[in-house]
Amino acid sequence: MSLYLALASPSCCEASALPTMAKSTFIDNLLARMSVTEKVGQLRMSFAGADLPPPTALQAVAEGRVGSMFTHPAATQAQLRSFQEYAVTHSRLGIPLFFAGDVVHGHHTIFPIGLGLASSWDLDAISVSARVAAREATGNGLDMTFAPMVDISRDPRWGRISEGFGEDPYLTSRIAATMVRGFQGQPGAVDSLMACVKHFAAYGAVEGGRDYNTTDLSAQRLYQDYLPPYQAAVDAGAGAMMTALTSLNGVPATANRWLLRTLLRQHWSFTGLVISDHGAVEELISHGVAGDGAQAAQRALDAGTEISMSDRYYLQALPTLTEHSAQARSQLDEAVRRVLSVKYDMGLFEDPFRRLQGAQPAPVQFSHPLYRSEARAIARRSLVLLKNDDATLPLKRQGTVALIGPLADNSRDILGSWPANGQPSQAVSLYQGLRTALGDRAQLLYALGANIHDNPTAFDLLADNQVVLDPRPPSALLAEALAIARQADVVIAALGEPRGMSHEGASKTTLDLPQQQRELLRALKMTGKPLVLVLMNGRPLSIVEESQWADAVLETWFSGSEGGNAIADVLLGDYNPSGKLPISFPRTVGQLPVHYNTLNTGRPFIKERPSKYKSRYFDLDPTPLYPFGYGLSYTTFSLSSLRLSTHQLPPGQSLQASITVKNQGSRSGETVVQLYLRDRVASVSRPIKELKGFRKVLLAPGESRRITFTVDQTALGFYNQDLQWITEPGEFDVMIGLDSQHLEHARFELLEASR
């Protein structure tokens, strides 16, 4: 007998009479026995605090008024277990709860943040990160993660840009599908963590980059750029979808019938569960689409929001609403069916304790060494070398190295925006990583140099009150740093932002480094020592001057539990950097949005032929400082001999585009060969280039390899004015490069269909 059946005596828990029946019969039978309150309860997700369950929460569970719980950071298995015991033994029908949490870039073992994972352009590595996270989280008792976050964003003012995978729909879609499969593994398995994709839809397009602000997009832009990653996640089998807190073209996502019923259910055939973001049902009142809680609940249910996270109004309003409306009754049943179906798929009816008894087949201990080594391997692949004048990097293991900055010996911020259950005490700071890697072959000096942020009052608003600031005045911190810099052969400045600045509710109007850190870097430059800038941040920063002051710049994002080791690997050349930017680095905030896949406009800016009446700024080059797809290596690669298998492509067929990539340097390394296409003339303006393929290749010194991409009709299609997905005959440019700006070109014609 399963533990579930042992605990759930038939008299108190009818749901125990279970899964010998087919799923739909089982659900029908259960539904037929549920009261309205029990049904509504299934649509409510409550917070499971890290403390032991308070009696009221247990009471709600026993009364069937709660169907699932979320927890952040995850409560212990024992705590979750006590809730589950209550659900299966004390509630009338014994329907198990499911537990969800924000396992976004790791659970115990923390991987790089989304932008970092995306910088690796390595789907296998990303998949491993999701699988490890799933094993650890399910071992902790979680059944679902609120991830992946696949919101395209082109506005680094938005703090949550850190969580996504950048500006590009193709790259983000590939990663979205990879993460979903990685989290979910073998559906139904004990280590399968159901993916709740978020935030549907277009949360990353908030106006002005201000979190929770309005999102208003043309249909073309929505379909072409913002929707594909969610759809890719659905196609990959994601079990759930979270609605955005924002409105889309005037209608909040949580009450958006078109979004949830027409697009998601009808057009995309999504069969999973729709969950509101935290408090989003209640927020329909502030959005101005509901006059009170009852109306908010009615609109959300009617739109297709099945679970209300942190609910107030479903419980208050749905019983009365369903009493008076047959439509609401059938919508309630439909929603409950989906919740039960998800629980069934999670295997909870068979054994509600399957993820609450440490029954994993593989090691799930706290940050298992195997998982840590994966974290290190992935982290070093996520680092992007932005500049390396005079081969400043890699550093030699000799002499004296001065490591300076508020992110230098910081094992807290390095964990990034969603550290889940990751502990700073278990994370490796850059100082620790370098110390170990240098051993006694070089002297390592350290100074804080500057506090991590300049304005404690503003920062308190970010509720990240664990930051401890050094009380000494900035001049004293600077003097200490300069004193050790002068003794050193090389200076490494580890600068950036606190992780709390790249999070929910953390938008900014500047992309500059905090002022004290800028001054520190400028002063370090004045010492005349070789200067390496190691950046830790969750958004593209505007670093025009900083990139001039430093001889080498390494973007490390927030690289996770093994970040310090991974960065040391790259700084010392034990790993040759291979990361490429998944997002453009603007020169200044005033340029935003800056992304590579723009439309051409009627008056495109051409650098070589400047003229007033062009799409440009008076005061600045409109191009980014570092483009999408960019990243250096300690070796150099060349591309040659781009060839197409045909220059006349019949409709419905595909062609091959191939190119030779060569490692011209003296050390082995990896690079990312990127394929871009442009539809030259179409019924709607098409982007000047769009990523349609990529390949990460490892080449020995002197080695060359022929890389072949297949260009099929999917790569050529787009949404026309009637939002039909079509291809149109005509000329296409094929561009292949190692970033989005330096490209080899070829052209072919997509032929007309013969009549």
Ligand code: NOJ
């Ligand atoms: C609100 C956030 O927007 C969402 O991403 C997160 O999953 C939930 N809170 C739960 O923590």
